[in-house]
Amino acid sequence: MLLLVVAALIIEKDVSSSDFCTRKEFARWFVKLCSKFERKKMQRIVPNKLTSGTVQCAFDDVNIDHPDFLYIQSLGESGIISSKLSNSLETLTTGSPSQGNSLFLPDSYLSRFDLVNWKVLVEHPCALEIDQKMLSQNVCILDLRACPDVSPSMLIELMAGENSIISRVFGNTRRLQPHKPVTKAQAAAALTSGRMKEAIQEELNRLEADNQARLSVIAEITEELINRGDIQQQWEEKMKTEQERALEVDNNLQHVLDELANERADREEELAVLLKERAALERKNQELINLRLEVDGMYDRLATENEEVMADQQTLENQLSDMTSKHQAVNEAKSYLEAEKEALTMLRTWVEDEAAHVHERAETLEKALRRWRIPED
Structure with missing residues (x-):
């Protein structure tokens, strides 16, 4: 029950209990719980709201912009945690300062030692120094003896035995495993242990008492109203109002039904007109189909005639090719005859020239012969 109250008031709704708890998450829940349920003002941790002016950050890795x-x-x-604001140089957490820096490591997982140590420092803030011999004699946590940062508050808490925070959170164990991370369920269990358990229980009792008082007042007021008859009167007035509203609804319904009937008649008339238009469109479509068939027939006939024309054109081209071939043959024969004619003409001219030369030689020979014959006479 206490865990449910803490989960409802402090822890976010989307948190998984099996996940590991980070240092910043536990710090947020821890401070919220202490500021809300702590009854002693001296032990209450109240976050100071930021005001104008310079704020000195307690840790180097958590600035003012961090959520x-x-x-x-x-x-x-x-x-509770050693920081730059602390007067002591001892480190009470695992985030030890390095070269003068004080780190909180907000995104690191919260260790078991830090969980218990933060809690006991609030539970026992005024614990005095305790002899280390008491640690070896009365403390049954074996691995806690080797921790150098064990505070007197933790030793006082361990003396509680089964009622200690370690026993309530981790059960009956002799090994704390101080560096092991804790789950969010274990963190919630630690938050509701110790004096916080009593404070939360008191808060629950107060809320329960307030609820019972409120229920008693409601019952008294209800009984008084019943005795006075106000409830019956209010009920009758409400029934009358509901009847009037029902009548008005019926009238509105009838009006809507009439409008729907008129709308239906109009839609039927529009449907009839659309059907007529559809029939006309179908007739036109049929006419277009017939016309298309005729056009297709004409196209087929034109294609056939085109094929015939192409065949005739091919025949004419073949005939033209034959005539061209014959014409070329005639031209070649004509050229051959002209060449022979020219050759014969040249031969005739040569023969005539030769005949003339022969005739001249014959005349010359004849003259010479006559000259040769004259002396003999």
């Missing part, structure tokens, strides 16, 4: 800055800063300012 959980107020809660983490509150832990540093209260001295």
Whole structure:
């Protein structure tokens, strides 16, 4: 029951109990719980709202823009965690300072030692120094003896035995495993242990008492109204109002039904007109189909005639090719005859020239012969 109250008031709704808890998450829940349920003002941790002016950050890795800055800063300012604001140089957490830096490591998982240590520092803030011999004699947690940062508050808490925070959160164990991370369910169990358990129980009792008182007042008021008859009167008035509203609804319904009937008649008339238009369109479509068939027939006939024309054209081209071939043959024969004629003409001219030469030689020979014959006479 206490875990449910903490989950409803402090822890977010989308948190899974089996996930590991980070340091910033536990710091946020821890400070919220202490500021809301802590009854002692001296032990209450209240986040200081940011005001104008310079704010000195308690940790180097958590600045003012961090969403959980107020809660983490509150832990540093209260001295629960060693920080730059602390007067002591001892480190009470696993985030030890390095070269003068104080780190909180908000995204790291919360260890078991830090979980218990933060809690007991609030549970027992005024614990005095305890002799280390008491640790070896009365503390049954074996691996806690080797931790150098064990506070007196934790030793006082361990003396509680079965009622200690370790027993309530981790059960009956002799090994704390201080560096092992804790789950969010274990963190919630630690938050509701110790004095917070009593404070939360008191808050639950107060809420229950307030609820019972409120229910009693409601019952008294209801009984008084029944005795006075106000409830019956209000019921009759409400029934009358509902009857009037029902009558009005019926009238509106009838009006709507009439409008729907008129609308239906109009739609039927429009449907009839559309059917007529559809029939006309179908007739036109049929006419277009017939016309298309005729056009297709004409196209087929034109294609056939085109094929015939192409065949005739091919025949004419073949005949033209034959005539061209014959014409070329005639031209070649004519050229051959002209060449022979020219050759014969040249031969005739040559023969005539030769005949003339022969005739001249004959005349010359005849003259010479006559000259040769004259002396003989």
